[in-house]
Amino acid sequence: MARFDCDILISGGGIAGLTAAAAFGTAGFDVICVDPTPPVTDRDDLRADMRSTAMLQPARAVLEAAGLWERLAPHASPLQVMRIVDAGGEMLEPRLTKDFNAADVSDLPFGWNLPNWLLRREMVARLSELPNVDFRPGTGTTSLFTRLSEARVGLGDGTRVRARLVIAADGRNSPMRQAAGIGVRTRRYGQKALAFAVTHPIPHENVSTEIHRSGGPFTLVPLPDRGGMPSSAIVWMDDGPLAQERHDMDVAAFETAMSDRSCYLFGPLTLASHRTIWPIISQQAERLSGERLALIAEAAHVVPPIGAQGLNMSLADTATLLDLARQRPEDLGDVQMLDAYHKARYSDITLRVHGIDLLNRASQVSDPTLRDARAMGLNALYSMGPVRRRLMRLGLGVR
Template sequence: MAGQDIFDIAVVGAGPAGLITGLSCAASGLRTAVIGPPSGSTDARTSALFGGSIDLLKAVGVWPELVEQSAPISGIRIVDGSGRWLAAPEVLFRASEVGIAAFGYNVPNAALTRVLEGMSRGRLSRVICEGVRRFEPRGDHIALSDGAGHEIRARLVVAADGRNSSARQFAGIDVSTWSYPQSAIVTTFEHQRPHRGISTELHRRAGPLTVVPGKDGVSHLVWVDTPDEAARLLALDDKAFGQALNSELKGHLGTLSGFSPRQSFRLSGQTARTLGKNRVVLVGEAAHVIPPIGAQGLNLSFRDAATVAEVAAGAKHDGSDIGGDATLARYENARRTDISTRVFAVDLLNRSLFTNLPGIGLVRGLGLFALATSPALRVQIMREGFMPSASTPKMMAPSRTGETVGRSLTGASSEGHDLGN
């Protein structure tokens, strides 16, 4: 690390959450450094990014480089596969019901990280190193050092270094952690029938099975099951695995083939007890870890990023201390309700599938029945779930009234989109 000047912002962590935070802060007029290893390109997963996240990518000038590699999500289909005695009807959320062409886009993680990394050059100070080894408070700033003893200084440190964040540990922020009796299998596959931009969530007793549309006859799978069953599925050859998946999907996508190498990981959850302390604020998995259900994780991280930029830029404009307690409190107040609500909802939905408590299945079934039969309720849920307004920073606001993603149904064209996810 180099330089004796004090940065406004030092982001520790150079994954998607850290890079989008750095670019958002730089775009807001803050002198910013992002510290971490060079981005990797081996992540075969994808992320479903909803309207506000796409608008943030537009605001920092990244979206035109990603749009052709991403697939629009025009609908979300929920199927009750729990096998309970009260089978809930299928629910289909269509973006057209809320006047837009797509809820968001399914974006390849490797492409997202690569483009964010490339865009950071010339816009901020990108410090390539294995990570920060030492944090030293110095009154109105923090000095950060790598293993070679190089130093950088900043008024505010943003912890974007994951669930085991060293920056969070330096700040003295505790976390609540829990686990689930589940593992998730992820892979990409080809299929015979078109997905038509519809993401399918099959709610099963062992956990959800989600198929998200990708480009050119490809879809992306997140299959949650018991650890023993996940291990069995991983051991199958591609033909047997495809047959097992097709059985779950009831042939919805026709013949399945071309599976990418399957990966598996245990599910867990984690939340920080506070989001800011001792000149450090938390974003991404340093602040919250939730199961891969409803595509909430990275979208939460993008809202963290835009909020840090907005709050810190406001403090600088007002002549306030960017890393002071008042700034940290504003960030906490801006993000706590959104994070707590999403974590609670995802945890409740997941536990409602595998729990044996009496009445839980009935409540779920009645809720899905209400969604299936009430267009007004579906619209309300879609607006809150995919286009939250109360927690939306200015950088994530649609560029024009009535537009969220893609082409609005009133005919207004959105920059850089070619809708066909």
């Protein structure tokens, strides 16, 4: 029997974990990926994740290396313009609108939007093509024991896996992070987010629109047409009790509420999916690695859904870890590799966690004076061309 059951055990079969499994498997590493909850890959399933993910430019290289981009490209909606709308006055009409066009900094769109349920479907299909990847949905991790030379992971089915490296992609309450004794710093905002899909009569023209009022942003991200109508994915953040109340509204009342909140920029909105809801927090692990363990995605960092940063930070984690593994495959998971991973990612993660925290706090304000200051700040920032372009590049994840 071989000393190791696999090179890498990935705890977590969400989008980040599935991407990591495809990326490391395509690179030739033997991978086992486990998750206690089988992925939902049907849009009409009530358990389906109705959020969407904007894959920014750097993410495309990760997806290509994982053999995923060819599968995803036919379903992707390009994001050419990011539109910021301040609607902080008393009227439904927006009082300030600014467009950030990818053409100012690149020949490519900012990114490409894809529904999360579809990402899972295509990623699971990709893993089935890789003979060196063993995906075990319905099985989770229960224990972690590490030595300098190996990790031993207990699984929910009673088996134990010996691996050279464990990648924790198992969410904000990561059992592997907890087993390793790595702490987190958490901020709570009292907000919840609703996610759902809509159709609307006015085309989105590949513009992602973020509308700020109070309580949190209302973001419409382009999706492919549905039933012959333009379609968008929406994330609506607000104070928790208000978000829950809207989640429980009947459809007609909810459609009126969301159309009002959208300032009717795309005409009246029609609900085209069920609604999902989740609490908004900001969280960062105190360290990104432990003995034979690397934290990625929400096991390492959680941010409010602003600026399409969350999963793109996660894919940057995977890209960095994969690059280090390729440089010294014989030393996979050793102290030097994992220290290098922590050093390469920690400062960038810290910058983005703090930056998105500030943006979210600004989006929550209800005081008229502070709302005016938010609008003035957006106007001033947009007017400074070099600063605007620098921020756009930073948002893309490039320097």
